[in-house]
Amino acid sequence: MNDWNEGYFTGSTYTYGYYRELSPAYQRFILLANGFSVSAESDESIHCELGFGQGVSINIHAASNPGYFIGTDFNPAHSSHANDLLKSFSSEEPRIRFFDDSFEQMIDRDLPQFDSISLHGIWTWISTENQKRVVEFARKFLKPGGIFYNSYNVFPGWAPKSPLRELLILHDKFSESNFSTKKRVEDAIQFIQNFVATDPVFLKTAPGFKPMLDMISKQSPDYIAHEFLNRDWICMYFTEVLEMLSDAKLDFACTTELIELYDNLNFNQAALSFLNKIENPIMREQVKDYFLNRQFRKDLFVRGARKISQVESMSRLAKIRFVLTTSDEVKPDFQTVLGNIKIAPEVQDAVIQYLKTDNYRPKSIEEIAQATKSKNPLQTLIILTHRGVIAPCQSDESIKKVKKRCDKLNAYICSRAEFNTNIVFLASPVTGGGFHVNKSEMLVLNSIRHGKKNSKDIARDIWQSFVRTGERISKEGKRLETMEENLPLLEDMAKTVIDKKLSIFHALQII
Numbered sequence: 388m389n390d391w392n393e394g395y396f397t398g399s400t401y402t403y404g405y406y407r408e409l410s411p412a413y414q415r416f417i418l419l420a421n422g423f424s425v426s427a428e429s430d431e432s433i434h435c436e437l438g439f440g441q442g443v444s445i446n447i448h449a450a451s452n453p454g455y456f457i458g459t460d461f462n463p464a465h466s467s468h469a470n471d472l473l474k475s476f477s478s479e480e481p482r483i484r485f486f487d488d489s490f491e492q493m494i495d496r497d498l499p500q501f502d503s504i505s506l507h508g509i510w511t512w513i514s515t516e517n518q519k520r521v522v523e524f525a526r527k528f529l530k531p532g533g534i535f536y537n538s539y540n541v542f543p544g545w546a547p548k549s550p551l552r553e554l555l556i557l558h559d560k561f562s563e564s565n566f567s568t569k570k571r572v573e574d575a576i577q578f579i580q581n582f583v584a585t586d587p588v589f590l591k592t593a594p595g596f597k598p599m600l601d602m603i604s605k606q607s608p609d610y611i612a613h614e615f616l617n618r619d620w621i622c623m624y625f626t627e628v629l630e631m632l633s634d635a636k637l638d639f640a641c642t643t644e645l646i647e648l649y650d651n652l653n654f655n656q657a658a659l660s661f662l663n664k665i666e667n668p669i670m671r672e673q674v675k676d677y678f679l680n681r682q683f684r685k686d687l688f689v690r691g692a693r694k695i696s697q698v699e700s701m702s703r704l705a706k707i708r709f710v711l712t713t714s715d716e717v718k719p720d721f722q723t724v725l726g727n728i729k730i731a732p733e734v735q736d737a738v739i740q741y742l743k744t745d746n747y748r749p750k751s752i753e754e755i756a757q758a759t760k761s762k763n764p765l766q767t768l769i770i771l772t773h774r775g776v777i778a779p780c781q782s783d784e785s786i787k788k789v790k791k792r793c794d795k796l797n798a799y800i801c802s803r804a805e806f807n808t809n810i811v812f813l814a815s816p817v818t819g820g821g822f823h824v825n826k827s828e829m830l831v832l833n834s835i836r837h838g839k840k841n842s843k844d845i846a847r848d849i850w851q852s853f854v855r856t857g858e859r860i861s862k863e864g865k866r867l868e869t870m871e872e873n874l875p876l877l878e879d880m881a882k883t884v885i886d887k888k889l890s891i892f893h894a895l896q897i898i
């Protein structure tokens with residue numbers, strides 16, 4: 388049998404996650420907020436994602452961002468799923484191409500120079516040889532000034548927990564491998580739980596072991612298999628990754644965690660004065676991982692990173708518009724590693740109230756500053772973006788260009804919700820990214836697309852779909868069988884979605 392999977396776990400297909408850090412629009416915003424020069428969004432931009440999994444993120448981004456998209460995942464089941472999603476909105480070949488090539492094969496393709504190359508959840512789980520291929524790919528195909536996004540497990544955060552991964556993989560290696568993924572994972576976890584129950588001396592020196600075991604036991608077997616059962620699992624220090632990437636002339640720019648723009652929100656006074664004495668920025672970044680006990684990094688690198696002046700970045704940021712992405716009450720406090728933090732709650736409140744006005748239309752920092760009489764609402768806006776309460780927007784020109792294809796992709800994803808809800812994100816032309824939705828919301832959006840306007844008609848439309856699929860509402864653990872029982876509850880569901888979410892859906896133009 389041909390060993391195309393190079394030791395990568397292919398016993399089951401990967402989950403259907405979405406990651407906003409892979410969005411070219413969001414990457415540009417993060418870089419700008421961190422004071423780096425970024426090129427404007429353009430029809431000519433070409434973006435690449437390596438190892439796109441089921442292709443949810445790359446499809447959402449290819450639909451909602453201008454430019455060309457190329458990606459690969461060597462698992463043909465993943466690539467064919469990604470291409471199915473693509474067919475729903477793109478008849479514009481070759482604007483978008485998804486391959487089932489390995490990284491090695493991609494290097495030999497005749498490809499253009501990319502504005503960005505991104506990989507999420509890949510680096511730690513591939514061999515050193517493949518890591519080198521990724522670097523070679525960036526060296527060969529990333530433009531000067533191009534963006535490189537990489538996420539990976541790191542020491543020191545993983546140090547106490549890597550023995551857990553070792554036991555999982557060993558148990559899997561020495562037991563019957565022809566069992567289903569679910570059984571292999573459950574057996575391995577049970578084995579380690581039995582081990583922990585004996586209170587071994589080892590646990591005293593590795594206090595992170597049991598909480599980590601408890602946490603992973605709650606994850607889906609597919610996720611655990613992909614995370615832990617690969618032949619390769621190479622956890623590194625930040626500086627080691629940087630060292631390898633320097634072969635592609637990549638400079639570290641920043642993490643994608645916007646909250647890290649504000650050191651005082653992440654480090655106490657003692658840590659801050661220690662960090663401030665470290666002059667070398669790379670050494671400083673590495674020591675931060677020790678203070679944060681960081682396990683996972685999401686980093687942006689640039690092939691030749693260029694800082695711009697504060698005046699220039701402020702003037703470019705001032706033009707960026709933001710849109711509210713929730714109608715729920717937004718608490719003034721939020722969690723950082725330092726605990727619960729509250730910053731300028733009155734500014735936050737004024738910003739949120741203003742973003743709700745005029746049917747939630749996106750508003751620029753300039754407008755927000757004027758309306759809220761706040762001299763500098765930027766910090767509030769960045770923190771709200773970090774918390775996922777608001778999102779930066781693309782230009783009107785880009786929104787117009789991508790609207791139709793987002794509509795088509797969203798219609799397809801919502802129509803799938805009748806049968807399965809493995810994808811729970813829709814594409815927003817406004818943000819150039821994905822927006823989380825639940826099944827009720829997708830069913831209601833589907834009916835609205837069918838031309839249904841009020842909750843009664845929507846409920847009847849959803850009931851028709853229930854008749855086709857055999858689905859029913861359950862109340863207090865009891866499945867309700869009849870139309871008379873289901874309709875009032877479906878109507879309540881539709882009302883809730885209309886009252887709570889519809890303005891947000893309209894503002895994000897996902898309907």
Ligand SMILES: C[S@@+](CC[C@H](N)C(=O)[O-])C[C@H]1O[C@@H](n2cnc3c(N)ncnc32)[C@H](O)[C@@H]1O
Nearest residue numbers: 395404438439440460461462488489490507508
């Ligand atoms: C953990 S999944 C992450 C998927 C996706 N990036 C996400 O975050 O949802 C890693 C993916 O990389 C793909 N992959 C691993 N090694 C590869 C290789 N050498 N060439 C191409 N794809 C690879 C796998 O098939 C898998 O879909």
